[in-house]
Amino acid sequence: xxxxxxxxxxxxxxxxxxxxxxxxxxxxxxxxxxxxxxxxxxxxxxxxxxxxxxxxxxxxxxxxxxxxxxxxxxxxxxxxxxxxxxxxxxxxxxxxxxxxxxxxxxxxxxxxxxxxxxxxxxxxxxxxxxxxxxxxxxxxxxxxxxxxxxxxxxxxxxxxxxxxxxxxxxxxxxxxxxxxxxxxxxxxxxxxxxxxxxxxxxxxxxxxxxxxxxxxxxxxxxxxxxxxxxxxxxxxxxxxxxxxxxxxxxxxxxxxxxxxxxxxxxxxxxxxxxxxxxxxxxxxxxxxxxxxxxxxxxxxxxxxxxxxxxxxxxxxxxxxxxxxxxxxxxxxxxxxxxxxxxxxxxxxxxxxxxxxxxxxxxxxxxxxxxxxxxxxxxxxxxxxxxxxxxxxxxxxxxxxxxxxxxxxxxxxxxxxxxxxxxxxxxxxxxxxxxxxxxxxxxxxxxxxxxxxxxxxxxxxxxxxxxxxxxxxxxxxxxxxxxxxxxxxxxxxxxxxxxxxxxxxxxxxxxxxxxxxxxxxxxxxxxxxxxxxxxxxxxxxxxxxxxxxxxxxxxx
Amino acid sequence: xxxxxxxxxxxxxxxxxxxxxxxxxxxxxxxxxxxxxxxxxxxxxxxxxxxxxxxxxxxxxxxxxxxxxxxxxxxxxxxxxxxxxxxxxxxxxxxxxxxxxxxxxxxxxxxxxxxxxxxxxxxxxxxxxxxxxxxxxxxxxxxxxxxxxxxxxxxxxxxxxxxxxxxxxxxxxxxxxxxxxxxxxxxxxxxxxxxxxxxxxxxxxxxxxxxxxxxxxxxxxxxxxxxxxxxxxxxxxxxxxxxxxxxxxxxx
Numbered sequence: 171x172x173x174x175x176x177x178x179x180x181x182x183x184x185x186x187x188x189x190x191x192x193x194x195x196x197x198x199x200x201x202x203x204x205x206x207x208x209x210x211x212x213x214x215x216x217x218x219x220x221x222x223x224x225x226x227x228x229x230x231x232x233x234x235x236x237x238x239x240x241x242x243x244x245x246x247x248x249x250x251x252x253x254x255x256x257x258x259x260x261x262x263x264x265x266x267x268x269x270x271x272x273x274x275x276x277x278x279x280x281x282x283x284x285x286x287x288x289x290x291x292x293x294x295x296x297x298x299x300x301x302x303x304x305x306x307x308x309x310x311x312x313x314x315x316x317x318x319x320x321x322x323x324x325x326x327x328x329x330x331x332x333x334x335x336x337x338x339x340x341x342x343x344x345x346x347x348x349x350x351x352x353x354x355x356x357x358x359x360x361x362x363x364x365x366x367x368x369x370x371x372x373x374x375x376x377x378x379x380x381x382x383x384x385x386x387x388x389x390x391x392x393x394x395x396x397x398x399x400x401x402x403x404x405x406x407x408x409x410x411x412x413x414x415x416x417x418x419x420x421x422x423x424x425x426x427x428x429x430x431x432x433x434x435x436x437x438x439x440x441x442x443x444x445x446x447x448x449x450x451x452x453x454x455x456x457x458x459x460x461x462x463x464x465x466x467x468x469x470x471x472x473x474x475x476x477x478x479x480x481x482x483x484x485x486x487x488x489x490x491x492x493x494x495x496x497x498x499x500x501x502x503x504x505x506x507x508x509x510x511x512x513x514x515x516x517x518x519x520x521x522x523x524x525x526x527x528x529x530x531x532x533x534x535x536x537x538x539x540x541x542x543x544x545x546x547x548x549x550x551x552x553x554x555x556x557x558x559x560x561x562x563x564x565x566x567x568x569x570x571x572x573x574x575x576x577x578x579x580x581x582x583x584x585x586x587x588x589x590x591x592x593x594x595x596x597x598x599x600x601x602x603x604x605x606x607x608x609x610x611x612x613x614x615x616x617x618x619x620x621x622x623x624x625x626x627x628x629x630x631x632x633x634x635x636x637x638x639x640x641x642x643x644x645x646x647x648x649x650x651x652x653x654x655x656x657x658x659x660x661x662x663x664x665x666x667x668x669x670x671x672x673x674x675x676x677x678x679x680x681x682x683x684x685x686x687x688x689x690x691x692x693x694x695x696x697x698x699x700x701x702x703x704x705x706x707x708x709x710x711x712x713x714x715x716x717x718x719x720x721x722x723x724x725x
Numbered sequence: 726x727x728x729x730x731x732x733x734x735x736x737x738x739x740x741x742x743x744x745x746x747x748x749x750x751x752x753x754x755x756x757x758x759x760x761x762x763x764x765x766x767x768x769x770x771x772x773x774x775x776x777x778x779x780x781x782x783x784x785x786x787x788x789x790x791x792x793x794x795x796x797x798x799x800x801x802x803x804x805x806x807x808x809x810x811x812x813x814x815x816x817x818x819x820x821x822x823x824x825x826x827x828x829x830x831x832x833x834x835x836x837x838x839x840x841x842x843x844x845x846x847x848x849x850x851x852x853x854x855x856x857x858x859x860x861x862x863x864x865x866x867x868x869x870x871x872x873x874x875x876x877x878x879x880x881x882x883x884x885x886x887x888x889x890x891x892x893x894x895x896x897x898x899x900x901x902x903x904x905x906x907x908x909x910x911x912x913x914x915x916x917x918x919x920x921x922x923x924x925x926x927x928x929x930x931x932x933x934x935x936x937x938x939x940x941x942x943x944x945x946x947x948x949x950x951x952x953x954x955x956x957x958x959x960x961x962x963x964x965x966x967x968x969x970x971x972x973x974x975x976x977x
């Protein structure tokens with residue numbers, strides 16, 4: 171039996187190793203940059219150093235630093251604390267960087283670089299993404315070298331499980347999957363449940379269009395998720411865990427699996443964690459491509475190998491979950507917050523963000539902004555700061571029209587609310603929601619009924635089909651929107667759309683159906699004139715009285 | 726279950742009527758006992774609760790969300806409303822959606838006159854379909870020697886799936902695909918007649934609320950289902966009582 175890892179030894183070794191390098195080139199090998207051609211860039215850099223037989227210059231494959239729209243990104247760190255970030259690097263550019271900067275010691279002329287104080291980075295507050303983009307996600311030692319797994323060691327050696335639950339409760343951490351349920355309360359529910367076997371699950375079934383926070387956390391810093399899960403298991407008395415990842419994230423799956431193997435070898439999970447009596451077994455479960463499997467009960471059915479259908483709650487998963495045993499499901503980002511809360515204390519975490527929504531939130535910026543990518547900002551920051559200061563505003567001379575948050579369950583926030591603080595309560599009051607963190611910015615060329623139609627088509631395609639309002643209701647709502655968007659809709663179509671939307675929201679079984687009409691409601695609330703402009707008939711004086719009597723004619 | 730002991734009762738208000746509910750019973754069971762009509766479709770006495778049709782949604786005072794009468798146990802001083810204007814509207818729309826989804830043309834259906842969907846439309850005063858019809862075209866599976874499956878009349882209530890798995894123990898039926906594309910399939914989507922696990926018991930046909938499953942050779946309006954047989958069977962099996970639920974005395 172191998173001895174457990176000595177964390178302090180690894181930290182020491184990593185520091186010495188790091189000091190050996192004169193210069194290091196960090197190449198982003200997360201999904202976006204790999205798609206843009208980062209792997210040949212990395213290989214070109216490595217080949218140049220091999221050729222020059224320089225072992226004091228390193229090339230590191232890292233996770234995502236966030237600025238996806240300017241990838242592939244290469245970050246060169248000199249020993250003198252100087253860093254240069256090269257953007258849009260191709261293999262030719264990589265040759266120049268290798269020759270002039272890595273070997274020559276002078277920043278490459280003519281290459282596109284990024285100013286070091288770019289607001290996109292400078293305004294961020296990185297907790298979850300603290301080490302993402304700076305370490306090699308495939309090396310356990312890199313994470314440990316940055317202080318990783320020290321929080322796990324701390325809870326096992328110094329804290330009682332109840333103290334850990336209490337710390338999470340006091341931090342005020344809320345679920346990052348969208349609804350914002352207090353994480354500490356969830357942990358306490360599982361801790362109180364009495365059973366021989368309890369489960370903890372990391373929900374990585376992120377599926378909102380335009381959202382990729384969880385994917386990036388898993389493929390850029392998988393060990394942080396494992397550490398968060400292990401701490402959750404210790405605090406709640408769970409002995410078995412799963413990381414549920416959707417099949418569309420092959421890189422995240424590969425890196426999570428590799429990280430779990432490495433953590434098992436180092437005795438950071440498995441039997442006798444770090445030599446203690448705490449045991450925690452962890453596996454990856456891969457979804458089969460259904461959006462609804464992000465819903466807790468459907469997710470559990472999927473893990474058990476059954477059809478991913480939601481079932482009625484109660485009983486809640488913390489009472490009766492996987493294989494009938496108490497189970498707790500936390501979002502990947504929620505769990506990735508846990509190590510920092512333990513390491514730096516709940517009071518530190520509570521001091522970030524706002525009082526009711528402490529901490530930070532990772533947003534995936536997409537749409538009509540100059541820079542798209544992943545940012546982590548304190549809760550309570552205004553949309554204006556995110557869109558105009560950090561993301562560089564709206565390109566092509568267009569103006570801001572709306573921001574869509576919360577994916578297909580969320581809503582659109584129009585320009586007059588740009589200064590609203592972004593937290594759970596304020597977004598809900600605007601008829602949208604925090605959601606998992608997708609933030610799609612739309613300019614004035616976008617038609618809002620089209621936006622509603624797009625999201626409704628998504629929900630219709632992803633409905634599991636179990637309950638009638640969601641299965642058929644989303645389809646018929648989409649048919650009304652089709653007619654309106656194509657310019658053949660009548661006033662009564664709009665009325666039926668609204669009444670049907672109310673029924674789908676009120677009577678659907680799970681969150682997917684209940685929130686599917688949200689894009690319709692929110693675009694109607696803020697942009698009703700756009701719908702009305704598309705209708706072919708004008709308002710009739712008796713329209714309200716007649717509408718119910720008029721029989722519907724198929725389009 | 727042990728021989729029945731008198732169970733505790735709790736005071737409950739249903740549509741303004743104060744009644745004593747048996748502790749642990751569902752809103753639906755209470756409503757049926759005291760004669761308050763709540764429409765149901767996927768629910769069937771003797772089978773597990775599915776919760777898919779959403780027709781039995783009721784309002785409970787102090788609860789922002791609707792509750793399913795078939796799945797929610799009563800609690801003390803619960804104040805239930807079963808037929809507010811909103812609920813009636815929701816039910817009508819759900820029934821309309823079912824009509825729009827399949828081909829529910831009574832004039833050509835074996836089950837006309839004995840169809841729960843038809844009854845629901847009548848009792849909930851649905852006389853127009855405001856939604857675009859889907860014109861389902863899944864075709865008819867008449868490969869079984871005794872029975873016929875017409876998927877275009879299926880409302881996906883899963884009664885047949887549950888009765889086959891839970892009462893007969895054969896698990897012939899399952900729903901395949903998802904959303905609007907979901908469909909009833911025998912075994913691994915084989916023609917029913919080739920499904921070797923089918924015991925020909927016909928329970929699925931008896932419990933089908935519409936004309937989706939029928940006996941072979943029945944003409945328009947000639948099919949009669951018998952969904953109560955399941956309640957009788959499960960009662961006989963679980964409680965050793967060979968009586969119909971309708972014979973049961975109302976607990977005082």
